[in-house]
Amino acid sequence: MISYGWCRGIEDAELLKRLGFDYIECAVVALNVENAAACREALPAYLDSPLPASAFNVFFPGDLKLIGPESDAERTRRYIHAAAEALHRIGARTVVLGSGRSRNIPEGWERARGEEQMLHTLEWIAEDFKGTGLTLALEPLNKKECNFINSVDDGVALAKQINHPAIRVLADFYHMDEENEALDTIARNRDWLAHIHLADTGRLSPGTGEYPYAEFVAQLKAAGYDGMISAECSVSEPERELEAGLTFMKRTFG
Numbered sequence: 001m002i003s004y005g006w007c008r009g010i011e012d013a014e015l016l017k018r019l020g021f022d023y024i025e026c027a028v029v030a031l032n033v034e035n036a037a038a039c040r041e042a043l044p045a046y047l048d049s050p051l052p053a054s055a056f057n058v059f060f061p062g063d064l065k066l067i068g069p070e071s072d073a074e075r076t077r078r079y080i081h082a083a084a085e086a087l088h089r090i091g092a093r094t095v096v097l098g099s100g101r102s103r104n105i106p107e108g109w110e111r112a113r114g115e116e117q118m119l120h121t122l123e124w125i126a127e128d129f130k131g132t133g134l135t136l137a138l139e140p141l142n143k144k145e146c147n148f149i150n151s152v153d154d155g156v157a158l159a160k161q162i163n164h165p166a167i168r169v170l171a172d173f174y175h176m177d178e179e180n181e182a183l184d185t186i187a188r189n190r191d192w193l194a195h196i197h198l199a200d201t202g203r204l205s206p207g208t209g210e211y212p213y214a215e216f217v218a219q220l221k222a223a224g225y226d227g228m229i230s231a232e233c234s235v236s237e238p239e240r241e242l243e244a245g246l247t248f249m250k251r252t253f254g
Helices: 010-019 036-047 073-090 111-129 152-162 173-178 213-223 238-253
Strands: 003-007 023-027 055-057 094-097 135-138 167-172 193-198 228-231
Touching (some): 010 238, 036 073, 111 135, 111 152, 111 167, 135 152, 173 193, 213 238, 228 238
Parallel strands (some): 003 023, 003 228, 055 094, 094 135, 167 193, 193 228
């Protein structure tokens, strides 16, 4: 059964619950997992949240480089381990790995070497997610934000190399539109989809622009997708726009 969420800070959980959302999607970096004391201080807001924090995004802080000469395998492994522990305690289900600044391939760095570094990161995540109920959704980003993993096919190609049930892929309507990515990639990669992000023209609320939602919905139905769908976009009047966005999402995908 499809469930609906919005990407917001945990302080908005009460608002989302009142408006009728099923969950909230927060940022991993807000947990401050590299600082044990700060993480302990942050956790109660998520553990006691009036709405489940079932999904998380912004996995890595921008200064933690996964690819290139500045990559730090030891720090990355510590970070993943601490994040997995915190997310498991919270009861999260899906964790999105976008983190364009962390995974961008630096100029002059061999692409094959960058891919190898990324595969190591995904292997470490798979190892630490084992037995937690967590699934990683690798997020393709448009080329203005990152030069690596720019389509659903790109993400699936990496996930297939790991071949672990905890490593899957996200389809983000905004990034797909920016890249003019064919929407039938959703149905073609049905076995690898773990999460969906939505926006509309100008990266604004679903239902406010001209994105081809009818085709997007048709592809999700063809894929048999029945998981979580989160809006990830800018809003200027949160309460009004979130309420209208949820109404649109339920009418469109229900």
